[in-house]
Amino acid sequence: MRPHERQPSYTVAFAAALIDPERETPAIVAGPAGKGAVRRYNVYRNNVTVSLIDALAAVYPAVQRITGVDFFRAMARFHIRATPPTSPLLFEYGRDFPAFIERYEHARPMPWLADTARLERAWLDAYHAEDAAPLSAETLAAVAPERLADLVFITHPATRIVQSPFSVVTIFAANRSGEKAGRIDASSPEDALITRPDLDVVVRHLPPGGAVFLLNLMTGQSLGEAAATALQASPAFDLAANIAGLIGAGAFAAIAFGDA
Amino acid sequence: MNAVMKPAPAATMPLRFPALPIGGLAGTSFKHAHLAAILVDGAQRGFFEVHAENYMGAGGPPHRALEAIRCDHPLSLHGVCMSIGGERPLDQAHLKRFKYLVERYQPALVSEHLAWSTHENTYFNDLLPLPYTAATLTRVCDHIDEVQQAIGRPLLLENPSTYVSFRESTMSETDFIRAIARRTGCGLLLDINNVFVSATNHGFSAREYLADFPLSHVGEIHLAGHAEQADDEGYPLLIDSHDGPVADAVWRLYEIVIAQCGPIPTLVEWDSQIPDWPILKAEAAAAQAILDCCRTVVEDRHAAA
Numbered sequence: 434m435r436p437h438e439r440q441p442s443y444t445v446a447f448a449a450a451l452i453d454p455e456r457e458t459p460a461i462v463a464g465p466a467g468k469g470a471v472r473r474y475n476v477y478r479n480n481v482t483v484s485l486i487d488a489l490a491a492v493y494p495a496v497q498r499i500t501g502v503d504f505f506r507a508m509a510r511f512h513i514r515a516t517p518p519t520s521p522l523l524f525e526y527g528r529d530f531p532a533f534i535e536r537y538e539h540a541r542p543m544p545w546l547a548d549t550a551r552l553e554r555a556w557l558d559a560y561h562a563e564d565a566a567p568l569s570a571e572t573l574a575a576v577a578p579e580r581l582a583d584l585v586f587i588t589h590p591a592t593r594i595v596q597s598p599f600s601v602v603t604i605f606a607a608n609r610s611g612e613k614a615g616r617i618d619a620s621s622p623e624d625a626l627i628t629r630p631d632l633d634v635v636v637r638h639l640p641p642g643g644a645v646f647l648l649n650l651m652t653g654q655s656l657g658e659a660a661a662t663a664l665q666a667s668p669a670f671d672l673a674a675n676i677a678g679l680i681g682a683g684a685f686a687a688i689a690f691g692d693a
Numbered sequence: 694m695n696a697v698m699k700p701a702p703a704a705t706m707p708l709r710f711p712a713l714p715i716g717g718l719a720g721t722s723f724k725h726a727h728l729a730a731i732l733v734d735g736a737q738r739g740f741f742e743v744h745a746e747n748y749m750g751a752g753g754p755p756h757r758a759l760e761a762i763r764c765d766h767p768l769s770l771h772g773v774c775m776s777i778g779g780e781r782p783l784d785q786a787h788l789k790r791f792k793y794l795v796e797r798y799q800p801a802l803v804s805e806h807l808a809w810s811t812h813e814n815t816y817f818n819d820l821l822p823l824p825y826t827a828a829t830l831t832r833v834c835d836h837i838d839e840v841q842q843a844i845g846r847p848l849l850l851e852n853p854s855t856y857v858s859f860r861e862s863t864m865s866e867t868d869f870i871r872a873i874a875r876r877t878g879c880g881l882l883l884d885i886n887n888v889f890v891s892a893t894n895h896g897f898s899a900r901e902y903l904a905d906f907p908l909s910h911v912g913e914i915h916l917a918g919h920a921e922q923a924d925d926e927g928y929p930l931l932i933d934s935h936d937g938p939v940a941d942a943v944w945r946l947y948e949i950v951i952a953q954c955g956p957i958p959t960l961v962e963w964d965s966q967i968p969d970w971p972i973l974k975a976e977a978a979a980a981q982a983i984l985d986c987c988r989t990v991v992e993d994r995h996a997a998a
Contacts, residue, residue, distance in 0.1 A: 443824050443859060444780045448812040461824075462857035465896045469925030473856040473894070476922070476932060480819040488818065518816045521774035521787060522749050561750030590751070632754055 450474070451481050452514050485513045488523040489530060493553050495608035496534070496546060508537055524561055528554065545599035545619045552605045552636070555593035555627040559634045562591035567630035567683035573676075580690065582657030586650045587687040591629035594644050594651075598622045602638040630683025637682050642670030647679060655691045715740050715767040715801035717956035717988060719981035721973050722963055728758050730970035736765035739977055740801065742960050745772045748798075749790045763798055769913065769960060770800035774816065777836045777850070778823040779809030788843050795844045802913050802958065804849035804882045805840065807833065807870065824859035825869040830876075837877040849880040849912045854887035854919075854933035856894055866891075867905040880912035885946050886939065886962075890919050890931040899946055908954050916943060916980060917962040935964040938976060948983055956984040 443461055450456035458474040486509040490497050497505040512533045518526040531550040534540050540547075567589055576584060595601060602623045607614035624644035626637045639647070646663035654662070663670045679685065720740035723731075731737075741762050748755050762768075772791055775783060795803055808820035823829050840848050852870060864872075874881055883906065892899035918937035924930040939947075939961060951957065961976040 442780055443829075443861070444809060444812045444821075447821060448815065448817070451817055452815075461859055461861065463860055464857065464924060465894075468928075470857050472923070472925045472930065476856045476930070477819055477821060481817045484818045518818065519814050521746055521776075521784070521811065521816045521818075523746070523818065524750060559753075561753050561755070564752035564756075591753075629753065632757060 447477075451478055452517055454478070482510060482513060485518065485526070486510060488518075489513070489527050492524070492527045492557055493530065493550055495553055495605055496550050498608045498614075499543065499546065499549065499604070500540070504539070508534070508540065511537070524557060530554070545597070545601065545604060548595065548597035548599055548601045549604050549608075551597075552595045552601050552625050552627070555595050555625070556605075556634050556636065559591040559593055559627045559629045562589075562629060565590055565686045567628075568680060568685035568687055570677075570680050573680060573688065576688070582655060583691050584656040585653060585689045585691045586656070586685045587689060588647075588651050589628050589630065589684055589686045591627070591634070592647075592651070592684045593627040594639070594647055595625040595627065596644045597624065601625055602636060605636060626679070626682055626684060628682055628684050635682050637678065640669075640671065640675060640678065642667030643675050643678070646670065646675055647684065653691075710763050710799050712799065713740075713767040713801065715769070715958045717958070717984055718767065719959045719961070719977045719984055720767075720769065721961050721977045723759075723762060724963075724967050724973075725755070725758055726967060727970040727973070728761070731762060739981070740767040740769060740958065740960075742769035742771050742802075742962075745770050745791055745794050746774055748794055759798065767801040768798055769802040769804065769958070770794060770798065772803075772805040773820070774810045774818075775805045775836075775840065776809045776811045777805055777840070778807055778821075778829070778833055779811055779836075780832065781811065781813075783836055783839055784811065788840065791840070792843045795846070802849060803844060803846065804851055804913060806851045806853065807873075808853050820853060822853060822855045822857060822859070825862040825864040825866060827863070830864070830869060830872055834873055834876045837873065837879050841877065841879065847878060847880050849882040850874075851882040851884050851915065852887055852906075854884070854890040854894075854931075856930065856932075858895060865905070867902060867907070871907040874907050874910040879910075881907065881910045882913045882915060883908070883911045883950070883957075884915035884917070885950065886915065886917040886919055886943050887933060889940070889943050889946060890933050893929055893931045894924075899942075900949070903946065903950060908950065911954065911957055914947065914950065914957050914959040915962055916947060916959060916976075919943075935962050936966040937963075938972075939979075944979070944983075947980070951983055951987045952990075956988050959984060 446459045446461045450459055458471050462470045462474055464470045464473055486506050489509045512530055516529050531547045534550055535547040599619045600621050600623050602625045603617055607617060624639040626639050628635050642663040645666045646659050649659035649662050660672050718740050720742055723741035723743050748759055806820050810817050810821060888899050888902050892902055916939045917935045918939055920932040920934040922930045922932055959980045961980060963973050
């Protein structure tokens with residue numbers, strides 16, 4: 434073969450129809466002794482689509498429980514065709530699924546569904562995040578009071594925040610437990626803290642101003658600056674309660690001093 | 694920023710695991726749902742196999758679980774998506790993750806598939822087939838060389854289960870695999886269920902395939918369950934589904950191979966509709982009995998000589 438000649442590509446021909454039901458069975462494949470290859474090739478189509486729907490269902494079990502299996506699988510099938518995975522690590526798949534749910538016509542009557550998905554995605558990221566010991570209350574208590582305002586918090590690798598105009602923490606909790614979920618008022622805004630201090634992922638409802646406070650700490654603001662911003666955003670912000678809640682949940686890994 | 698005040702990191706990661714021998718043992722797929730039951734059993738004779746990709750996250754429960762079983766048992770690290778049979782260069786980030794797992798968990802066996810799963814930028818999450826030609830042989834060998842170079846040890850390559858063949862193929866699967874083993878020095882993972890599934894689907898004899906297979910290179914055997922559908926003509930089309938017990942016909946082929954080759958580490962795969970631990974354990978015990986029986990025969994032969 435001369436260098437400029439390319440071997441016809443079997444992967445191009447084989448891959449083209451895998452997630453496109455409109456396309457015909459690739460002509461490069463065959464059954465034995467002149468037998469047809471339609472059902473044979475369809476085994477691969479089915480394996481790909483079903484396993485990827487299963488992968489999304491594994492990431493988003495609460496969403497599936499809310500919508501029902503048939504609704505979920507139909508929605509997931511559309512998403513897979515539009516946005517197949519690019520990484521072989523399936524626990525990374527589906528990052529675009531919440532945004533897809535937001536645009537999905539049949540999901541419009543459930544405006545809180547996309548944020549519920551965002552919370553589930555954050556849950557799985559926390560599950561697989563790097564391990565680290567959480568910051569203890571004792572370590573924080575040892576800091577001299579006059580240095581507290583300059584303190585900088587290093588968040589735990591598992592820590593995530595999901596802010597929502599809907600009751601996502603309540604919806605998530607009700608649909609990830611084995612128990613029957615009753616009627617939920619979805620209309621009260623809830624911000625979620627997701628982290629994993631040890632083996633178990635923790636999901637907490639953040640108090641008023643809590644999400645702004647933690648987000649600012651995560652960007653490297655000092656305790657003093659972050660508290661001032663949070664108070665501005667939410668007059669009900671309670672610094673002591675927020676710090677205690679975040680430490681208790683295991684949201685931080687360490688403390689340091691800014692510019693000191 | 695000055696001194697970071699940080700407690701000691703969660704020191705859970707063992708630096709070394711015992712080098713446990715895997716010769717002549719039967720094992721099972723390791724499923725997290727079985728972890729508690731396995732830990733209650735304590736150290737058992739046997740090994741576990743994991744899909745490498747499930748342990749490519751940074752931390753968390755998957756690694757804790759794998760550390761826990763690896764402390765007491767030999768491990769087989771089974772890669773599912775290196776795309777060795779693909780046309781594109783290997784994914785370097787993926788190869789690096791794979792190498793890291795080999796270093797971290799010190800598995801007794803390391804294996805991958807004669808298949809591909811990624812094309813352009815899409816990962817299809819299935820073991821897709823390839824034509825057997827001089828060109829694909831060269832590329833597969835280059836990919837195996839690259840993996841073996843990266844991990845610093847031989848890889849076991851698994852024969853596929855297939856539903857279609859390629860018009861452009863010029864070699865038989867056994868010739869193709871034999872050539873790979875000869876050129877790259879890799880070992881082979883003989884999946885006997887795959888042989889049975891492909892033989893049925895393509896209308897060849899599983900026994901003839903095994904007679905032609907380079908058995909001296911086999912370092913591990915896989916057994917698994919399959920499902921049955923129908924092809925375009927209404928004849929049986931077997932699906933490599935890993936969702937049930939090993940079929941009787943596959944057990945018979947296994948006995949033939951073990952009688953011929955002696956005990957080879959053997960894994961019972963079960964990846965979907967996963968049963969309770971005692972059921973999977975019993976499947977492995979059935980394989981272990983065949984391995985032990987063969988060992989006795991071999992020892993008797995030596996004693997008689």
